[in-house]
Amino acid sequence: MDAKDTIAAERPRKIEQPDPDELAGLAAQVRADCVSAVHHAQGGHLGGPLSCADILVALYFRVLDIRPDEPDWPERDRFIMSKGHSSIALYSTLAARGYFPRQELLTFDAIDSPLQGHPDMTRLPGLDMSTGSLGQGLSPGLGMALGAKLLGQDWHTWVLIGDGECQEGQIWEATFVAARYKLDNLTAILDFNRLQQYGWRGETIKHRTPPWDPDPSVMEAKWRAFGWHTIQIDGHNIPQIIDACDQAQAHKEQPTIIIASTVKGKGVSFMSGAFEWHAKVPTPEELEQALVELGQSENRIDNGH
Amino acid sequence: MAIEAKQVSQEALRVVFGETLCELAEQYPDILVLDGDLGNSTRADIFAECRPDKFLQMGIAEQNMMGTAAGLATLGFIPFISTFAAFAVKRAADQVRVVIAQPSLNVKITGGYSGLLTGKTGKTHQSVEDIAVMRAMPHMTVVVPADGPELRQVLRAACEHVGPMYIRLTRDPSPVIFDESYNFVLGKAVVLREGTDVAIISTGVQTTRALDAADMLQLEGISVYLLHVPTIKPLDEEAIVEAAVRTGRVVTAEDHSIIGGLGGAVAETLSERHPTLIKRVGWQDTFGESGPDDALLEKYGLTPRHVAHAARELLKR
Numbered sequence: 001m002d003a004k005d006t007i008a009a010e011r012p013r014k015i016e017q018p019d020p021d022e023l024a025g026l027a028a029q030v031r032a033d034c035v036s037a038v039h040h041a042q043g044g045h046l047g048g049p050l051s052c053a054d055i056l057v058a059l060y061f062r063v064l065d066i067r068p069d070e071p072d073w074p075e076r077d078r079f080i081m082s083k084g085h086s087s088i089a090l091y092s093t094l095a096a097r098g099y100f101p102r103q104e105l106l107t108f109d110a111i112d113s114p115l116q117g118h119p120d121m122t123r124l125p126g127l128d129m130s131t132g133s134l135g136q137g138l139s140p141g142l143g144m145a146l147g148a149k150l151l152g153q154d155w156h157t158w159v160l161i162g163d164g165e166c167q168e169g170q171i172w173e174a175t176f177v178a179a180r181y182k183l184d185n186l187t188a189i190l191d192f193n194r195l196q197q198y199g200w201r202g203e204t205i206k207h208r209t210p211p212w213d214p215d216p217s218v219m220e221a222k223w224r225a226f227g228w229h230t231i232q233i234d235g236h237n238i239p240q241i242i243d244a245c246d247q248a249q250a251h252k253e254q255p256t257i258i259i260a261s262t263v264k265g266k267g268v269s270f271m272s273g274a275f276e277w278h279a280k281v282p283t284p285e286e287l288e289q290a291l292v293e294l295g296q297s298e299n300r301i302d303n304g305h
Numbered sequence: 306m307a308i309e310a311k312q313v314s315q316e317a318l319r320v321v322f323g324e325t326l327c328e329l330a331e332q333y334p335d336i337l338v339l340d341g342d343l344g345n346s347t348r349a350d351i352f353a354e355c356r357p358d359k360f361l362q363m364g365i366a367e368q369n370m371m372g373t374a375a376g377l378a379t380l381g382f383i384p385f386i387s388t389f390a391a392f393a394v395k396r397a398a399d400q401v402r403v404v405i406a407q408p409s410l411n412v413k414i415t416g417g418y419s420g421l422l423t424g425k426t427g428k429t430h431q432s433v434e435d436i437a438v439m440r441a442m443p444h445m446t447v448v449v450p451a452d453g454p455e456l457r458q459v460l461r462a463a464c465e466h467v468g469p470m471y472i473r474l475t476r477d478p479s480p481v482i483f484d485e486s487y488n489f490v491l492g493k494a495v496v497l498r499e500g501t502d503v504a505i506i507s508t509g510v511q512t513t514r515a516l517d518a519a520d521m522l523q524l525e526g527i528s529v530y531l532l533h534v535p536t537i538k539p540l541d542e543e544a545i546v547e548a549a550v551r552t553g554r555v556v557t558a559e560d561h562s563i564i565g566g567l568g569g570a571v572a573e574t575l576s577e578r579h580p581t582l583i584k585r586v587g588w589q590d591t592f593g594e595s596g597p598d599d600a601l602l603e604k605y606g607l608t609p610r611h612v613a614h615a616a617r618e619l620l621k622r
Contacts, residue, residue, distance in 0.1 A: 121408050128379065133403045139369045140404055143376020143384075146361070150337075151380065170400070173366035177373070180364070 023238045026096055027057040031267045032296035033092035033105050039287045041109040044117065045279040046271060049089035051193040051235070051262040052160060056093040058241040059158060059189075068098040071125040077155050078144045080129045082137020083162035083191065084118040085279070091115050091124075099126045105301050135168025137161060138188060142178045145186035145255075156249055159188045163212060163219070164196035172226065178255045179227030186255040187248040188228075191235060192216055193264040197278045208275045216259045223257045235260025268293055315478040316453035318510070319417055322474055323351025325460045326385060330356050333464045335381055339363050339370050341388035346424075347417035347474070349387040367392045371400035371412075378410040383464060389423075390416025390432035390473060398438060405469045406442045412470075413463045414439075419473045420509070420560030421588075421605055427595035433588045437565025439471040440538050446470040446491070447538040449509040449559075449567075452481050455535060458489035466491060473509060475560075477598060480513040491536055494544035498531035503616045504548035506532045507558040508567045511587075514602075515558045517609035522616055529616070537567060542574050549581040554619040556584045558612045563587040582622055584615040 030053045038044035060066070064077045081090045088108055095102040100114075107113035114124035118132025129140045141159035148155055165171060178186055194210040202209045212219055220230045229251045233240040241260065248256035264278070265271030268290045282290060291297045330336045330352070342365045344350040353360040363370040367388055374384035386393060393416045394401070405412045416435055423430045439447045446468060450456040456474070463470050482497075497512070498519055507515035512533045519529040532548045534541065549555055555575065557568035568585030575581045588605060602608045 129375070130404060130408045133399055136368075136372055136400060136403055139372020139400070140376035140379070142369070143373035144379065145376075146373065147377045147380040147382060150382075170366075170368040170372070173364075173369035174372065177364055177366060177369055 020239055023057055023061055026061060027054045027238070028267065028294045028296055029299055030057055030089060030092040030096060032291050032294045032299065033095070033102070033301055034088045035268065035282060035287055035290045035294075036301050037088050037092065037105045037108040039282050039284070040106050042281050043109050044088055044281075045085045046282075047195065047264040047275070047277040047279075048083055048086040048162060048191070048193070049092075050266050050268065050271060051264045052083070052086055052191045053089050053093075053267070054236045054238050055160060055189055055191065055241055055260055056089055057096075058238050058245070060093050060097045062242050063245040064158065065155060068094075068126070071099065075153060075155050078128045078141065078157040080131065080137040080141045080157070080159045081119055082131055082141075082159050083134070083165060084131030084137070086162070087115070087117065087119050090119065094126055102301055134162070134165035135170040138171055138174040138178075141186055141188070142174050142181075142183065145178070145183040146181055148185055149181075149183070154185070157186050159186070161188055161190055162196075163190060163192045163194060166190070166219075167211065175223065175226040175228065182253050183255045184252045187245070187258065188255070189258045189260055190219070191262050192219060192259050193262040195264040195273070195275045195278070197275070199275055216261050220257075220259050223259070227254060229254040229256040231256060231258045233258060233260050235262035236266055314481050316481055317348075317476065317478045318450065318453060318456050318474045319346075319348040319476055320351070321453040321456045322415065322417075322460070323348035325457045326352045327355040329460060329464055330359055333383060335383045336464065337361055337377060337382050337384045339374055339384055339386050341365060341367050341370050341386075341392060343388055343417070346476075347387045347389070347415070367397040368400045371397045372404050374412045375404035375408070375410050378405075378412050384412050385463075386412065386414045387417065389430055390419035390435045391430050394432065394435040394438050394471070401469075402442055406444045409444045409468050411467050413472060414470070415472045415474055417474045418476045420475060421593055421601050421607060422475065422477045422560075422598050424476055425595045425597075428592045431593040433562045433593065434565065435471075435473065436537055436559070436561050436567065437569065440565065440570065444469055445538065446536070447473075448491070448536050449473040450535055451509055451512040451533060452479060452483055454481060454483040454485070454487055455489050458487075459535065462489065462491045475510050479510045482513055482516060489535065492539045492541060493536065494532050494534045494541035496531070496544070497533050498529055500528035500530040501552060502528040503554045503556060503619055504530040504532060504552040505556045505558055505612060505616065506534060506545060506548055506567065506571055507612075508534045508537060509560055511558045511560045511607065514607065514609045515612055518558070518612035518616070521609060521613045527616065527620065534567060537570060540570050540574065542578065545571055545574050546579050549575050549579045554582050554616075556586060556612060556615045556619060558586045560607055561587050562590060564590060582619055584619050586612050586615050
């Protein structure tokens with residue numbers, strides 16, 4: 001581990017006073033580690049991981065009540081990565097937060113690695129659910145939130161979903177039932193990047209039109225109609241993310257959805273807004289350019305090893 | 306020695322299911338019952354009445370119900386899913402696979418209204434392939450009880466066993482064949498009759514019809530070895546091989562497709578370990594229809610007479 005890892009591992013449970021620059025730096029490291037790990041594994045997803053990096057950093061460094069040295073702490077906040085194909089962003093964040101050495105990110109997708117292509121809760125401590133089949137993560141989150149109510153415990157359940165997987169009917173099954181049980185201890189965060197793996201063709205084969213009305217207010221209206229409290233934010237503005245999470249926890253009698261407008265492939269110029277980078281391996285040159293653009297050329301996973 | 310099976314009365318498995326969970330909830334306070342809005346059919350309503358604090362209505366949304374159960378199981382609850390077998394297994398198959406089976410979460414899936422006799426509902430509700438689907442899923446235990454007394458013990462075993470389990474239930478009253486002396490052991494088959502001419506290997510309520518078939522054959526002087534297999538997975542392979550070794554001819558009998566269920570499992574086992582002539586009695590790769598119980602059993606070939614006929618056919622070869 002390099003010096004930055006050591007700092008991350010010794011961090012207190014939450015950063016009570018977030019330094020936006022520090023969190024932005026961590027998000028840049030997470031993005032760089034995603035690109036490096038996918039390059040090293042010669043496989044994996046990048047567009048979705050880059051779009052949700054700021055959300056994950058805000059959650060793991062400021063919002064979630066967790067103990068990285070005690071991943072199974074019974075009263076921890078729960079987190080489910082419903083968009084499981086963005087696993088490398090979660091792994092990079094967990095490493096930065098001190099769950100395991102950053103060096104282990106280089107085992108991503110390898111045989112016998114705890115860092116599976118899609119999250120496997122039986123292999124990696126700190127994962128609260130196995131995911132990867134889209135549209136399925138909100139329901140276990142509902143179960144956890146309902147269970148916390150039955151147990152009289154006051155921890156919170158957070159589920160990160162993608163807008164592509166909102167095309168699955170199960171999301172709306174869960175939305176109805178969570179509202180019916182008034183689960184105010186459940187918050188979904190929607191990584192609203194408006195692109196998916198292949199999508200709907202635009203003017204040319206290189207272009208894609210959004211699957212939904214790109215106006216987040218239209219998406220917000222759907223969730224509100226299903227009985228959810230809704231908040232709209234810029235999903236790359238970390239102070240806004242933290243503020244929205246605080247609001248979500250304070251809201252009573254309804255579950256909350258935070259609709260976070262994002263850019264797929266955010267942070268790397270040639271990946272931003274390009275659907276082809278949903279799952280594509282960068283060349284060595286593309287990796288170097290990405291690390292430069294993210295300001296992480298000197299903060300590589302394997303520095304010092 | 307074979308356990309002395311006797312037919313004295315009838316019980317509906319669905320009623321035994323509701324009543325037994327009420328009793329078990331006293332000893333196992335972590336039990337929860339999740340209903341896919343069929344409680345007054347599956348008789349989860351009996352539980353809802355006695356333990357409203359542990360009954361969760363999940364609405365007509367089976368996929369979400371599976372995920373919710375998985376989340377509850379991570380907290381130490383023992384969620385029992387209650388819906389029809391047709392919907393639990395196929396409507397939500399990927400959910401069962403991804404968030405219950407793969408992570409080995411302690412969810413008990415009860416599939417009501419399995420098989421042919423579903424109260425004149427017909428092809429959508431008759432679950433013909435649920436054993437095959439569940440049996441193919443890694444980590445999943447599959448149990449198909451024959452009668453009320455066995456189901457009571459199966460439900461207790463489900464509370465003791467940690468891990469995902471599928472329990473196949475039926476709607477209509479069926480004969481009681483086991484008495485208080487019967488001891489269900491998860492993963493063990495039960496020899497009901499000793500015999501030397503032909504073995505009938507059966508599961509679920511079809512075992513009650515296999516008993517009648519054995520009686521018919523005995524009257525004709527045919528010595529029948531009858532093996533009841535309540536646990537389809539893990540399969541008691543030794544007991545199945547023993548039945549084949551003793552008789553050299555095997556009839557399988559189940560209220561399920563002949564593809565992938567008990568018949569499939571027995572054929573797989575014997576072809577690898579003790580190749581034996583087999584005849585599979587069950588649904589002949591077809592969908593069902595609505596109709597009176599007797600007419601359905603007759604048309605789809607599940608009566609004791611059909612089981613006995615299959616045995617006679619094997620004895621000619």
